[in-house]
Amino acid sequence: MSDPTFAEFVSHAPGYWPAESMDRWDDYPWQLKNRINTLGELESHLRLTDIERAGVLLAGSKLAMSITPHFFNLIDPEDPDCPIRRQVIPRLEEGWAAPEEMADPCGEDSHMPVPGLVHRYPDRVLFLVTDRCASYCRYCTRSRVVSGVGEQHLETQWEAAFRYLENTPQVRDVLLSGGDPLLFSDSRLEKILTRLRSIPHIEFVRIGSRIPIFLPQRITPALCEMLRKFHPLFISIHTNHPKELTTEVRDALGRLADAGIPLGNQSVLLRGVNDSVEVQRALLHKLLRCRVKPYYLYQCDLIHGSSHLRTHVSEGLEIMDRLRGHTTGYAVPQFVVDGPGGGGKIPLNPEYVLEHRDRKTLLRNYEGRTFEYPEPSMIPPEVAQSLLEKTTCCP
């Protein structure tokens, strides 16, 4: 690996920003206020390619651009193919919707019993609590509503959603997402969690958030103290590249873990970002060092204008094949594709079963060696009989 930041935790403050920013760097409202939202702000820090400049101009009416100073600093200004850059700086290709692409690739809008609440699986719901994030990912599966500049808007019906949950006892698991729920104030989050916890059949609450990566300064001790009152509470973070795991991010994740919150990671497999086994391995190992269990690796959804970021399914399978068995089992995520149009998550695995035979299954291991696993044998009746006789004749 040529880039040492793959393996090591390094800080990136203040980078492109004037040294006096250092005083405010750890202040998350400062980070939010100083986000890069316009072409002018972006060009004052970075020389763009023509492809990117066109992308920024096109993005305004689809998915807004916004990048926190913290995350922006991870961009390598010398590298037009920087994997951080590809995730947050729009590109010209976003302006073209390929024929297979959709506004709502996971079919969420048709599974909402109440606006903002997606109930697809029998026992759990996805609760979309906001359309805002600290920064915007160009491949966002919810870009039809996220950032608020597109034609469609998220209109979460809070009271109706809580009533639906109260009246639907089969829901035992609520996943708060959006947008990014950790953008809410501590007191607003506390009200939402208190209301959810007052519903007896809700056993399990989790939050999906990219804030620990985009804005680690938001993970304050006060936030962690508040969250720990609502256990069992899990958090799924979203990170795609080992460079994203800086010292600030590692420390923020440590504060969440110290508050007793089990942490998982969801990544999206993205062309030119993390579509190699070397990058994946570095990311997964670094996540374990941050006390985060890699949870899902997603095939990129068929979102409008995403073809330049999508990979072939076979590439993901190849990466999985080169991870499982070759490294710590805890480090290996489940590769999934959301069935286009509303099929939900479908697990994808390399083929380990070569053949089902009459009395045995033919398998291969991670090295490609084959093994036979036989079906269980039945005890022969005459053996059973003689054992029975032996044990019943005794006094």
Ligand SMILES: *Cc1c(COP(=O)(O)O)cnc(C)c1O
């Ligand atoms: C991903 C998702 C969930 C959670 O799925 P898990 O496999 O339990 O993590 C729930 N509802 C919807 C609509 C989802 O897309």
Ligand code: SF4
């Ligand atoms: S943080 Fe999540 S919801 Fe927000 S833009 Fe990125 S992928 Fe979309």
